Amino acid sequence: MNVQEYQRKQLLERVEREGATVGTAIPEEIDVQEETIDLRSFVFEIKRRETVPPGEHERVEQAKRNLRRERRKRRRRLESESISYQEGERLTEAIVGIDRALEALESLGPSDIESEKQAKEAADQKRWMTFLKQALGRDETGGAGPRGGTDGSRDSHGGRR
Incomplete structure (x- = not known):
């Protein structure tokens, strides 16, 4: 049975959700342009070094380009092709x-830990402020009605700041 349109939208939303990768494992292998890549071992090998060695820089950049291309290809397939729900999940x-x-x-490279x-x-x-604004129904300027003006002269209880 083909994926229903609402299911497709849910899958696409999951792909684009901020924080979707939290707790997600890097795939062991992935097929990119008809070539199987040991993705997890490649990433861990590079990540273990903390910075990209000069001789590996082009290899890492090429891998990132290939992964972005493969991501776009799979997303287009998820968006538009007639597939089963199980294939959509995969x-x-x-x-x-x-x-x-x-x-x-992307996180590789020389890093200043404090920055x-x-x-x-x-x-x-x-992200927290955006969430609060949405949850409290406030507009982008921070106004929430007659006492929620942006002049900053009064607190939320009507007192002076």
Whole structure:
């Protein structure tokens, strides 16, 4: 039985969801352009070194390009082809696994641990604020009605700040 349109939308949403790769394992192997790649061992081999050695830089960049291309191909297939729900599930898992591998490869390179920590904290805070705004029904300017103005003169209880 072919995947229903609502199921397809759910699978695509899962692929694009922020944090979809959390807890996802990098696939052991993946077929990219008719070639089987030992993806997990490749990523762990490179990741173990913490930075990309000069001789490996082009190999890593080529792997990332190939993975992005394969991700697009599989996503297009998930979006448009007549497939079963089970095949859609397999494609979704593969895409999320590719995303996980790409994240690992993208994070390589010389890193300043303190800047990386600050960037992660800033990104977490931004996601949290976006979530709160959506959950509380506030608009982008932070206004929530007559007392929620952006002039900052009063707190949420009507008192001076």
